[in-house]
Amino acid sequence: MTDADLDPVELEILRNQLESVAEEMGQVLIRGAYSPNIKERRDCSTALFDAAGRLVAQAEHIPVHLGAMPEAVAAVLERDPEPGDTFVVNDPFAGGTHLPDVTLVSPLAPPEADGGAGEEIVGYAVSRAHHADVGGMTPGSMPAGAREIYQEGLRLPPVRLVAGGEVNEDVRDLLLANVRTPDERRADLRAQMAANDRAEERLGDLLADHGDRLLAAFDAVIAYSRERVESELADLPDGEYAATDFLEGDGVSDDDVPVEATVEIDGASLTVDFSGTAEQVPGNLNAPLAVAKSAVYFVVRCLTDPEIPPNHGCYAPVSVSAPEGSLLNPTPPAAVVGGNVETSQRVTDVVVRALAEAVPDRVPAEGQGTMNNLIIGSRHGDFTYYETIGGGFGARPTKDGMDGVQVGMTNTLNTPVEALETEYPLRVERYALRPDSGGAGRHRGGLGLERSMTVETDATVSLLTERRRHAPKGLDGGASGALGENRIDGERVGAKTTVEVETGTTVTVLTPGGGGYGDPSERTDDSRESDRVDGSVTDGE
Incomplete structure (x- = not known):
């Protein structure tokens, strides 16, 4: 059987069927989960891999999860x-x-794969979910001041969580x-196992329908995606492009931590070298190389046709390197929990900014550049709440940025106020867009958010955030977006903070706005999309 035996129509049908398996896995996981972090925010991802460990199909979930899954x-x-x-x-x-992201990997050997006993592994089902607590020194397992992974x-x-089916x-x-x-973790793990089981069931159905033609589709769809991405990369101008940005301390020190990317485009290949990036830091902003790769893959996906099927073929023309012992390739026992959520965002920003030199008409201004991680929990194990909070998306070459959305390496929903107040001893005081937080420009940056809540019990609060000192930059003359702020009972606290609070404490997170695009003086009625709460659009008022 060869790839050539599959005509384009059949290949498209099989591709969609494989992607539907990954999507159904995600639905099973979300519906079966117990924690609001998975069932409401959908902080989880699912995918199918072939027997060689190559990504074949994925659900459209969390970029930082999906790009790093091949390493698992x-x-x-x-x-x-x-x-x-x-x-x-x-x-x-x-x-x-990072430790809260718990991954289950299941070999898939449905009976139809070998005509009977189901002894031949034809692929792997993978589910990854952020568990709201996996132990460690603070509730939520994301301590701002961690110095080693054991904390x-x-x-x-x-x-093996399951061996021989048991x-x-x-x-x-x-x-x-x-x-x-533990009860919440048990239920969420059960939901992940059910998702992987559903993949084996559905893949067995497809094998019964298509036989070896399905396995041939694995190779064919990967080859197709590679050809499409290589074609798109070949259209970009060859050259070497570089950019540098900074993380605002590592939770131990407030010193800026440089992240430097050199991007080389050479024909149909793209190489990213992080040699200029800082050495690994004492705090928790270190990011495994898999996370850095995931961020680069995300940028490549953003710059190429979104209709290209996401799989191993998309990433084959892309190379990523970082020196061992550096921020983006740390060695044990480095703390890494913030690297996955915050450093990944900065990697995205610097690679996009480097490529703005090559294709300025295809990249946006900087978005909020942070996940605004907020963790509130009880040391007694009564509850653990985790949230990433949306903010401003950077303005684009042809339109304004989006308001109050997840930006970059995350793609979660918010926790609805009703669910949050039902599940946790928390009361939401305010949840709104921040007026005037988007950067001015021919097209304006998206607005940040304000989320304020009162803790109705003694608790531990952890914040892992960025863009509290370095604002999201505009492009082509656009202004920067507003800085974010963290407040506890009205007093400003640091970007990375873990504190004990008493009943009645109010925690407020003001998220950054997106940068603007183009000279603000060039803004016209044609560049305005709709009325905005910052008063930047007056049409219809």
């Missing part, structure tokens, strides 16, 4: 997986990203004994 599958392949197994892993130095939670190399209760009990909310 590669780590599992080294453990000689067998049909009926499911591996659990969260170790950032063995296939994970961030339970570290799991690839280990749950390994010793492994499960060990995991649950080291978290603050």
Whole structure:
């Protein structure tokens, strides 16, 4: 069987069927999960890989999850997986990203793969979900001042959670004994296992319908995506482009931490070198190389045709390197929990800004550049709340930026006020767009958000945020977006903070606005999209 045996129509049908399997996995996970972080915010991702560990199809979930998933599958392949197994892993130095992101990898061997017993592994189902607590020194497992990974939670190399179709209760009990909310974790793990089981069931159905033609489609769709991405890269101007930006301290020191990218476009390939980036830091903004790769892959996806099927072929023409022992390729026992959520955002920003030299008409101004991580929890294990809060999207060459959205490496929803107040001892005081927070320009940056809530019990509050000192920059003469702010009972606190608070404390997060695009004096009625709460549009008033 060869790829050429599949005509374009059949290939498109099979591709969509494979993607539907990944999407259905996600639906099973979201509907079966217990924690609001997964069932409401949808901080999870699902995907299908082939037997060689290549990404074949994914659901449209979280960019920082999906781009780093191949490392988890590669780590599992080294453990000689067998049909009926499911591996659990969260170790950032063995296939994970940061400890709260717990990944399940299941070999897929449906009976139809070999005509009977189901002994041939034809692929892997992967589900990754952010668990609201995995132990460590603070509730939520995202301590602002962590200096080593042991302080961030339970570290799991690839280990069999399910062996031969039976749950390994010793492994499960060990995991649950080291978290603050074991009942919630048990239910969320069960939902992930159900998602992976659904993948095997659906892949078996497809094999029954298509036989070996389905397996041929694995190779064909990967080859197709690679050809499409290589064609798009070849259209970009060859050259070397560079940019530098900074992280605002690492949770231990307030000193700026440089992130430098050199992007080389050479024909149909793109190489990103982070040699100028800082060495690994004492705090938790270190990011595994898989996270840096994921951010680069995201930028490439943004600059190429969004209709190209997302799979291994999209990333094959892209190379990413960072020196060992650096911020983007740290060595154990580096703390990394902030690297996944904040450093990944800055990597995205610097790669986009570097490519703005090459294709200024195809990239936006900087968005908020942070996930605005807010964690509130009880040391007694009563609850753990985790949220990433949207902000301003950067203005684009042809239109304004979007208001109050997730930007860059995250793609979650918010936790609805009703769900938040029902599930946690929290009361939302204000949730609104920030007037005048978008940068001025021919096209204006999107608005940031204000989210303010009162904690109705004694708790620990952790904040991991950025763009509190360096504002999101505009492009082509556009102004910067507004800086973000963190406040506790009205008093401003640092970008990275963990504090104990008493009942009645109010926590407020003001998220950054997006940068503007173009000279503000060139703004005309034609460049205005709709009425805006910042008063920047007067049509119809």
